[in-house]
Amino acid sequence: MASEEDDDGEEAQGLRKIIHVDMDAFFASVEQRDDPSLRGKPVAVGGSGGRGVVAAASYEARKFGVRSAMPGMTARRLCPDLIFVRHRFDVYKEISRQIRAIFRDYTPHVEPLSLDEAYLDVTDDLKGIGSATQIAQDIRRRIREDTQLTASAGVSYNKFLAKLASDQNKPDGICVIRPGQGAAFVQSLPIRRFHGVGPKGAEKMARLGIETGADLAAKDHAWLRAHFGSFADYLYRAARGIDLRPVRANRIRKSVGGERTFGEDISSGPLLRETLDNIIEIVWESIERTQAKGRTVTLKMKYTDFQIMTRAKSLPRAVADKAEFAGLARALLDEALPLPLPIRLMGLTMSNLERDGQVERPRDDAQLSLL
Amino acid sequence: MKATIERATLLRCLSHVQSVVERRNTIPILSNVLLDASDGGTLKVMATDLDLQVVENIAAASVESAGAITVSAHLLFDIARKLQEGSQVSLETAENRMTVKAGRSRFSLPTLPRDDFPVIVEGDLPTSFELPAKTLAELIDRTRFAISTEETRYYLNGIFLHVSDEDQPVLKAAATDGHRLARFTIPRPDGAEGMPDVIVPRKAVAELRKLLEEALDGNVQIDLSASKIRFTLGGEGGVVLTSKLIDGTFPDYSRVIPTGNDKLLRLDPKSFYEGVDRVATIATEKTRAVKMGLDNDKVTLSVTSPDNGTAAEEVPADYRADGMEIGFNANYLKDILHQIDGDTVELHLADPGAPTLIRQDEKSPALYVLMPMRV
Numbered sequence: 001m002a003s004e005e006d007d008d009g010e011e012a013q014g015l016r017k018i019i020h021v022d023m024d025a026f027f028a029s030v031e032q033r034d035d036p037s038l039r040g041k042p043v044a045v046g047g048s049g050g051r052g053v054v055a056a057a058s059y060e061a062r063k064f065g066v067r068s069a070m071p072g073m074t075a076r077r078l079c080p081d082l083i084f085v086r087h088r089f090d091v092y093k094e095i096s097r098q099i100r101a102i103f104r105d106y107t108p109h110v111e112p113l114s115l116d117e118a119y120l121d122v123t124d125d126l127k128g129i130g131s132a133t134q135i136a137q138d139i140r141r142r143i144r145e146d147t148q149l150t151a152s153a154g155v156s157y158n159k160f161l162a163k164l165a166s167d168q169n170k171p172d173g174i175c176v177i178r179p180g181q182g183a184a185f186v187q188s189l190p191i192r193r194f195h196g197v198g199p200k201g202a203e204k205m206a207r208l209g210i211e212t213g214a215d216l217a218a219k220d221h222a223w224l225r226a227h228f229g230s231f232a233d234y235l236y237r238a239a240r241g242i243d244l245r246p247v248r249a250n251r252i253r254k255s256v257g258g259e260r261t262f263g264e265d266i267s268s269g270p271l272l273r274e275t276l277d278n279i280i281e282i283v284w285e286s287i288e289r290t291q292a293k294g295r296t297v298t299l300k301m302k303y304t305d306f307q308i309m310t311r312a313k314s315l316p317r318a319v320a321d322k323a324e325f326a327g328l329a330r331a332l333l334d335e336a337l338p339l340p341l342p343i344r345l346m347g348l349t350m351s352n353l354e355r356d357g358q359v360e361r362p363r364d365d366a367q368l369s370l371l
Numbered sequence: 372m373k374a375t376i377e378r379a380t381l382l383r384c385l386s387h388v389q390s391v392v393e394r395r396n397t398i399p400i401l402s403n404v405l406l407d408a409s410d411g412g413t414l415k416v417m418a419t420d421l422d423l424q425v426v427e428n429i430a431a432a433s434v435e436s437a438g439a440i441t442v443s444a445h446l447l448f449d450i451a452r453k454l455q456e457g458s459q460v461s462l463e464t465a466e467n468r469m470t471v472k473a474g475r476s477r478f479s480l481p482t483l484p485r486d487d488f489p490v491i492v493e494g495d496l497p498t499s500f501e502l503p504a505k506t507l508a509e510l511i512d513r514t515r516f517a518i519s520t521e522e523t524r525y526y527l528n529g530i531f532l533h534v535s536d537e538d539q540p541v542l543k544a545a546a547t548d549g550h551r552l553a554r555f556t557i558p559r560p561d562g563a564e565g566m567p568d569v570i571v572p573r574k575a576v577a578e579l580r581k582l583l584e585e586a587l588d589g590n591v592q593i594d595l596s597a598s599k600i601r602f603t604l605g606g607e608g609g610v611v612l613t614s615k616l617i618d619g620t621f622p623d624y625s626r627v628i629p630t631g632n633d634k635l636l637r638l639d640p641k642s643f644y645e646g647v648d649r650v651a652t653i654a655t656e657k658t659r660a661v662k663m664g665l666d667n668d669k670v671t672l673s674v675t676s677p678d679n680g681t682a683a684e685e686v687p688a689d690y691r692a693d694g695m696e697i698g699f700n701a702n703y704l705k706d707i708l709h710q711i712d713g714d715t716v717e718l719h720l721a722d723p724g725a726p727t728l729i730r731q732d733e734k735s736p737a738l739y740v741l742m743p744m745r746v
Binding site: 320323324366367368369370371 | 395547549550551552622624627660698700724726740742743744745746
């Protein structure tokens with residue numbers, strides 16, 4: 001499952017100090033914080049109803065292999081004692097506001113990725129601390145004091161490395177990748193850790209003899225281009241720990257979505273619908289996590305001849321709930337049936353997003369208020 | 372229940388009530404319409420969403436056996452739409468089903484019992500007055516575009532109605548979303564004296580406006596209390612819309628209506644609207660602002676978009692005050708200009724950060740206040 005990143009090609013200049021802060025098992029930790037009877041137990045947030053997927057799993061549950069975006073039934077099979085709790089987005093949103101307020105004490109350059117993670121550019125921090133590592137520790141301490149929750153942080157000189165670093169010593173950990181260490185760090189990683197490389201992508205890489213970042217770095221750009229098309233630019237830079245994307249505080253997310261590549265080609269109607277239902281679950285979960293409200297739902301399918309077909313439907317207002325999202329997605333698939341060829345990939349995206357009434361919406365300050 | 376009714380009559384009536392019914396409901400009976408046939412030969416048709424209900428009495432029904440039942444509003448409406456023109460539709464209930472027959476078509480629909488159908492308890496509605504339907508329609512048209520859709524300030528999600536004594540007693544309607552304000556003032560109708568301040572919700576306004584379109588020649592009877600309002604169109608046997616009112620306090624909007632704006636701009640609303648519309652073509656979501664450069668007897672409208680380039684247009688105007696530049700949301704400006712019928716529109720400006728007053732002229736019953744954008 002690859003999620004979509006908006007990239008407008010802007011590039012940052014000079015050496016930067018970037019922190020990626022990621023709350024540990026966020027939703028599950030909040031539930032364990034607020035209900036002591038859940039502490040130390042395997043907990044899944046969401047996923048209890050029929051086809052639902054797990055939105056978050058506590059570390060106790062992860063020991064059994066329970067992961068987010070996993071169907072609830074699979075999770076229960078892996079961990080029969082798993083406790084399912086309903087999500088409370090209002091509470092998560094409030095905590096998210098708290099932690100973003102902490103971030104903004106240190107820098108105005110905060111790019112939230114979802115409720116529970118954000119990039120911070122602290123090259124020129126507001127408190128004049130200077131040390132990104134010190135700031136990351138300060139932030140982690142304040143998050144723990146203010147919310148009784150733990151966060152992990154990755155400190156480095158670009159977003160790609162900072163994100164890899166925050167994952168390195170989870171939970172409640174910190175990892176610093178200093179200038180000069182990025183390439184070596186990336187090359188030690190299994191290829192699956194690269195953002196955008198899913199299970200099918202990793203399989204393909206394995207077939208081509210690529211298991212680690214070092215294997216990837218050994219390939220030249222033309223070779224990557226021949227095998228991975230437009231993905232090559234990203235892979236080439238990633239393998240060298242290069243990422244020039246700036247931290248964009250005003251980044252306006254344009255879409256939320258995801259797609260899945262199959263092990264085998266699919267053409268039968270019932271199987272397509274079942275696949276779509278799985279993707280609906282997963283994508284709706286990320287829509288809820290980002291709290292995005294959008295008007296347009298797009299279905300994407302890649303045929304076995306690699307032609308890509310997309311179909312979209314729009315509402316005059318934002319999609320109200322999961323049932324409506326699912327209804328639009330199913331209608332799109334029904335209209336596309338029967339397919340001319342079997343497909344190897346299916347994805348759903350919600351776009352035409354309304355902007356949230358938060359600080360991430362600077363243009364609206366331009367409109368002055370009467371009341 | 373067994374009743375027969377002409378298809379066109381049934382369709383017209385269902386078209387009045389069905390839009391009240393929400394497409395998706397968690398309470399099943401709210402998807403339904405209540406059909407109540409009485410021995411006198413009237414069929415009462417009613418729909419509700421718990422906050423708003425619409426009841427219509429059709430006199431031209433032939434009732435063979437009285438009774439009442441509820442069936443899916445959208446199903447029945449869709450069926451009535453597709454039945455042959457001119458056909459007689461028979462509605463008959465038996466064993467939890469209602470049979471709809473017309474010509475050679477026959478439908479059997481699931482039902483829910485009428486006793487479960489929720490009815491809004493109107494209670495006492497002590498204030499009563501009448502308004503010409505045309506006046507009420509204009510009052511709605513001139514204000515509704517400014518109603519807020521933001522649910523956090525729910526008390527702005529409707530039209531505020533209140534009476535006041537100025538030079539003469541008046542009834543005022545106001546709506547605002549915090550960026551713009553629209554106010555419409557009419558002489559206070561007899562019976563409205565002492566009425567409580569009320570906020571009529573957006574959905575009730577929209578449904579009422581649709582009903583008015585078919586009854587513009589008559590009067591509308593309005594009865595209200597502090598918590599409910601009832602509009603009766605077409606007298607006995609007509610349509611009755613009853614709505615709960617928004618339980619909140621509308622802000623004291625009079626304080627944002629500027630009184631000392633001394634820069635007066637007069638121009639033709641049509642060429643102004645068209646000019647704004649043209650330059651706004653290149654505006655995007657991010658840059659909705661249109662900049663107005665005011666000079667001696669002309670206005671230069673311009674939009675600068677980082678993605679789409681620039682646009683500018685000069686509009687002739689009557690302006691004598693000091694030159695200035697001010698920005699507005701193009702859509703807000705168009706919404707207001709759309710409501711100006713005459714040959715001139717007046718903009719009373721102060722500075723680029725202060726509310727601007729817009730009206731046709733000082734005698735106009737409609738008045739608009741628009742907050743600028745920083746450009």
